[in-house]
Amino acid sequence: MSQATQSRTGGPGGQGRGGGGQRRPRREPEEEVWIPKTILGKKVAAGEITSIEDIISQGLRIQEAGIIKKLLPDLKSEVVDVGIIQKMTSNGQSTRFKAIVAAGNENGYLGIGQGKSKQMRIAIEKATNQAMLNVNPIKLGCGSWECRCDQKHSVPFKIKGKGGSVTIEIIPAPRGLGLVAGGKIKRLLELAGLKDAWTTAKGSTPTMNSTSKAILACLRQTFSQG
Structure with missing residues (x-):
């Protein structure tokens, strides 16, 4: 094998460029640190408020998704639906994406949000943030006359x-x-x-x-x- 061929293939072993074919380790996305901006957010961060029920009973409004993430760390978010919005403007056809995201912890909390943007990723992020802000507590129970158990597996009434x-x-x-x-x-x-x-x-x-x-x-x- 000629020296020119070896230089292209990275040597007789054919490992290619980059030090023996070793790939760079994939960088994990860094989790953004939540810095509370509202009075309610500061109370939650300080531990003065420990549940969403306390917030609702006091008639307070949640304006930061970080509050929900702090109080419900086991919350899951899923994309429910995505679509395209097309509209004719003076500059031509405008295309935007819309997304509907649901956030719940499978244990008595659910929120649903919608987001729109020119990019699908941003639309999903907006919908996820809105779903967090719309999270509501749900009272589970057993309202079935056929069952009449004391477990929280259904709704308490119709x-x-x-x-x-x-x-x-x-x-x-x-x-x-x-x-x-x-x-x-x-x-x-x-x-x-x-x-x-x-x-x-x-x-x-x-x-x-x-x-x-x-x-x-x-x-x-x-x-x-x-």
């Missing part, structure tokens, strides 16, 4: 909520039945912490913007009325 043209009703079910619901509706209920329930839906349920609002309106009633 609830109905509306979002746009969509109306959703959630009915308590006995333990072991599972969630009788469509794919995306079922996943939202799982994020909220429900394990057993019957559901009925009316309207244009493929429109996830209205459907997610209807589900959140349903589940909010368990805390406000329970």
